[in-house]
Amino acid sequence: HIESRLTSIEMELGKLKKAAELKPDKTQQTKRPQVSSRLNEELFDSVKAKTIRFTVLASSSGQPCLDELEVFDDGGNNVALASSGAVASASGTLPGYAIHQLKHINDGRTGNASSWISNSSGSGWVEISLLKEHSIQKIVWSRDRSGQFQDRIPTRYIIEARTQKDEWIRIADSNNRATFQNKPDPLAFLNVLNDSGRSKAESLLKQKENLRGELKRLSKRNMVWAGQFKQPGPTHRLYRGDPMEKREKTPPGALRVIKPLLMDEDEAEEQRRLKLAQWITSKDNPLTARVMVNRIWHYVMGQGLVRTPGDFGANGVAPTHPLLLDWLADEFMRNDWSIKHIQRLILNSRTFRQSSKPTPMGMDKDAGGAWLWRYTPRRLSAEPMRDSILFTSGALDLKMQGPGFYLLDVQVENVMHYFPKEHFGPNEFRRMVYQTRIRQEQDAIFGAFDCPDGNQVISNRSRSNTPIQALNLFNSNFILQQSEILASRLQRNFPDSLKQQIEQAFLALHGKRPDEHEMKISRALIQSDGHASFCRALYNSSRFIFIF
Structure with missing residues (x-):
């Protein structure tokens, strides 16, 4: 019923459109032509000015673009050229493109390859300060004078001049131009209908909109990510x-x-x-269980009983404790493949709870800790490190589920461009498991900590120590910001006691109270450099970064 009614409305609208085609459109006759990508002239009464400002209020798409802005004096000379001493400034420039820089706005060259693009979608401004005051009467501007590009055209704009009295006056704008249309306006026919026809058409359009909304509502169903199941065809030996x-x-x-x-x-x-599935998980097939418990051991202890968790074959490394591996695999299967049961066993074991303190004999015989004579210290991996920083500063958003967040700024053109974020807000203060990963792109800070990019699957991450890691953890905007947040929280919670502030910081980041020496040097650091520097030092301490 809804679809048949829509068909009937379309037929009635078609008749009205055909009638409108026979009448001229008088609404645009008194206006200047709409803006063009190639060339636009602004003529006005001569005015004395030293600075010209072109403000974009809207554009045909994306960030507005200008390839040249020319200002002509009464003698017909372009006085806005950089070579004539004019200086350009702007609200901002789209980063990352040598061909779209502010210097191109008055360099005398035209075309997309020598143009300026604003860094704001649909807005921006450019000012040109002339070498001296001139009497001007014409401004010429374009988006791409070669005509190859039709996007990013300023469609609504204001042009102002600063007078000798340091006042801005409007000398031209887009108000008297025809409405810009990339494509024909589907409602343009309304302008040439009489009152009765226009009223009828508007009523039909309203009905059409309501019916489409109702049809969309009725058609809406819960969508799931599901496969299409069908009987496979015959398989042959090839x-x-x-x-x-x-x-x-x-x-x-x-x-x-x-x-x-x-x-x-x-x-x-x-x-x-x-x-x-039954064959893979059969108790007669111990490989699945052995691989799984080795992976659990790997995550808890830092390295598996088999050092190659992704390869149990001939190219892998033999287990250091084969009987323990088999016992854990059997325990895993006998307890309904419960991961929590195996985790509880490992975490309550003497092996896990032993000290990480080295001994001369142990280091001589087994420096890597393969024989489990001590708990082997290891640095936090990238994701737990970032989460721990956010948690201890008090900024971590524990909200579960929902869309992920980006640690990269995304700019959309013909392709997607990604740039490392320099500033972070509450949207980025979630656990790193919710980060939207981009293939072959890395977070600028924690990507240095052996975190594979989204294009790789790695069963056993390497652990490197590089200068860039230390620099990222000490100088990055993220660390500086979180240090400030933690410092503010300490001062807010304990406004009258420096000792309590230091103790609380040590408890949060080190899990212990500071000893006498640590208290002394912490006081000295706060008094000389402030609370934020003290918090930054704790974030860079081995006791925070490493698991001992």
Whole structure:
């Protein structure tokens, strides 16, 4: 019913549009032509000025662009050229493009390859200060005088001149230009209809809008990310692996050398998946459980019983404690594959709870700690490090679920451009698990801490120590900001006691109270450089960055 009514409305509107085509449009006749990408002239009564300002109020798309802004005096000379001593300034410039710089606005060259682009969508301003005061009567501007680009055209604008009395006066604007249209206005026919026809058309358009909204509401369903299940086609043995050289049919199955997985050729699709899952998790197949408990051990202890968690084959490393690995795998399966059960076992073990303090004999025999004679210290990885900084400063947003956040500024043109963020706000103060990762792009700060980019899958991260890590953790805007936030919180919670401020900071970041020496040097640092420097020093301390 709704769709048939929409069809009827479209037919009635079509008749009105056809009638409108027979009448001239008189609404635009008294106005100047709409703005053009190639060339636009502004003529006005001669005025004395030393500075000209072109303010963009709207653009056809994105950030507005100007390839040249020319100011002509009464003698027809362009007095805005940089070569004539004129100086340009602007509200801002789109970063990262040598061809779109402010210097191009009055360099005498035209075209997109020599232009200025604002850093604000749909707005921005440019000023040109002339070498001396001139009597001017014409301004010429363009987006791309070569005509190759039709986007980013300023469509609403104001041009002002600063007079000898240091007053800004408007000398031209877009108010008397025809309305800019990238494409024909679908409602332009209303301008040439009589009152009765216009009223009828507007009523039909309103009905059309309401019906489309209702149709959209009724069509809306909950969407899920789901697969399309269908019965697989027959599988053939391929001669020498060539898909064009099919041989006899072969039923679905698995490697017989491990354990046979026998199915019929016409086995239902869902049964194939179910039997494969049962085969992988069978208690007769200990590999799955061994890989899983080794991965849990790896995350808790810093390194697995098998040092190559992604390779248990001939190219991998043999387990240091094979009996322990097998016992954990058996315990895992006997307790319904409970990850929490294995974590509880490891975290309550004497192995996990032992000291990380080194001994001469231990370091001589096993400096890497493979034989578990001590808890091997390790640096926090990138994600826990950032989360810990936010948590201890009090800025961490623990909100769960929802859309992720970016640690990169995104600029959309023909392709996406990514730039490291320099300033961070509450939207970026969530756990790093909610960060939107970009392939082949890294966070400028914590990407240096061996965090793979979004294009890689790494089972065992390396742990490097580089100067850039120290610089990022000491000088980055993020660390400076979080140090300020923590310092403000300490001063707000304990306004009258420097001792309590220091103790609370040590408890939050080091998990202990400061000793006498630490208290003394902390007081001295705060008195000489302030609370923020003290907090920054704690964030850079080994006791905070490393797990001992």
